[in-house]
Amino acid sequence: MRDELLSIIEKNSRIDLKELAVMLGVGEIDVVNELCALEKEGIICGYHTLINWEKTSIEKVNALIEVRVTPQRGKGFDHIAERIYKYPEVKAVYLISGGYDLLVTLEEKSLKDIAMFVSEKLSGLDSVISTATHFILKKYKDHGTILSVHEEDQREVISP
């Protein structure tokens, strides 16, 4: 049940508990218990909403920043990663294999705010060697969801 439960609520975290139980073919209480367990085990880390901000009047600018750092003795990359992810404007931090070390995604109100963050906060950290900032111009798909395309059912209305 666990895998199927996770794959349903990954797509729709607002689904009704009763409905979830019916779809999985188990009791409602089992679903509640499993969800509690998943939260406790840190497998479910949050219930977020995917918003297409472009359609609102609120301005948001997103950037992906490649960061090269010097790992610290005994702490590897974890320590420097923590110093970066503690900033609330940082949306995600990933350790990356390849040409650079950390990928940081940042959300701010304006280009200027991003520039300020990179130059004053990020570049100033001791172990940061270099950064490369990429601005996101348009989001086509996010979290597995294609944004802003509404597709009509193209099938014939009745077929054998």
Place this chain on the structure above:
Amino acid sequence: MNKFLAENIVSIKPSGIRKFFDIVSEMKDAISLGVGEPDFDTPWHIREEGIYSLEKGKTFYTSNSGLKDLRQEISNFIKRTRGVSYCPDNEILVTVGGSEAIDIGFRALINQGDEVLIPQPSYVSYEPCAILAGAVPKIIQLKAENDFRLTPGELLSAITDKTKILVLPYPNNPTGAIMTKDDLSKIAKIIVEKDILVMSDEIYAALTYDGKHSSIVEFEGMKERTLLIEGFSKAYAMTGWRLGYVCGPKEIIAQMTKIHQYAIMCAPTTSQYAAIEALKNGDNDVKEMRTAYNQRRRFLLHRFKEMKLDCFEPYGAFYVFPCIKEFGMTSEEFATKFLQDEKVALVPGTAFGESGEGFLRISYAYSLETLKIAMNKLEHFITKLRQK
């Protein structure tokens, strides 16, 4: 003009679905639960392979029986899902959908007057195709109390010395019924004993929700007397690609290949390339779609229980087949009134044979949101009927 027309085709009624289709198409905002094809798009990697084949200029005929690589993949697939080996060289034919295999299968086997046993309710084309091939169709009326499975008793009492073929349409459209391994073993025994053939239409095999699909070819003595019809439409959501196949004894496949060669030439080349990708790398897509269908199936059955609508639990395809006999209307009356009052289209069970009277086919090849709205409307409708 009529005097020029062929009598045998004139005497065949147009599909019962057609009539309903015309009414629904007129209504703009109607919700339809009447579709017999998946709501998913063909998985992108499969489409991509089709596109790539076009880019590479693979736009020519293939061999009559289909691309060698595809037949090899089909052979591997049947081996891993049914445990039976078919030789890609002479026991497999790639067809234009499962539908073509049904048609040419009858044409390759029927002599005028041979009897074909067709259990109903079932897919609309067996009976007309059998008639066009010169057969006398003998309908076996399946019963709700048997969950629409074919019983040994029903089979035995339908067999005469003219019987040549039994059509075995499981998992079933429109009822969603399946035949278990146990059910099939009894059928297989009779088939061998009475020395007849089986046309096993397993187009919905991948959509089985209670364990693994069982096929009649798995039983002793059945591979040599079965045409196993399968395809890509339902499992991989590839209806528009028009691609199916048939596996069977090489003598029958050879005759079918002749008809196919003269009537069709070969199945669409682009579709064949896409199908290779589907068989090689599509298992996961099928699994995901099956999981989604199963969730919707459970949802519908739960809603029927809530509204006290009688329905047996179907374990296959993407249909449920609730009984509406309590309302004292025919299936067609019910479906027509439901469409007028609530603007939801369902298919009357009678479109799939007389024994579908008193039942409706509801397809769950729709999003859960759509199903939810439609079930609320159905509940509203039957509550009103019951108050009268």
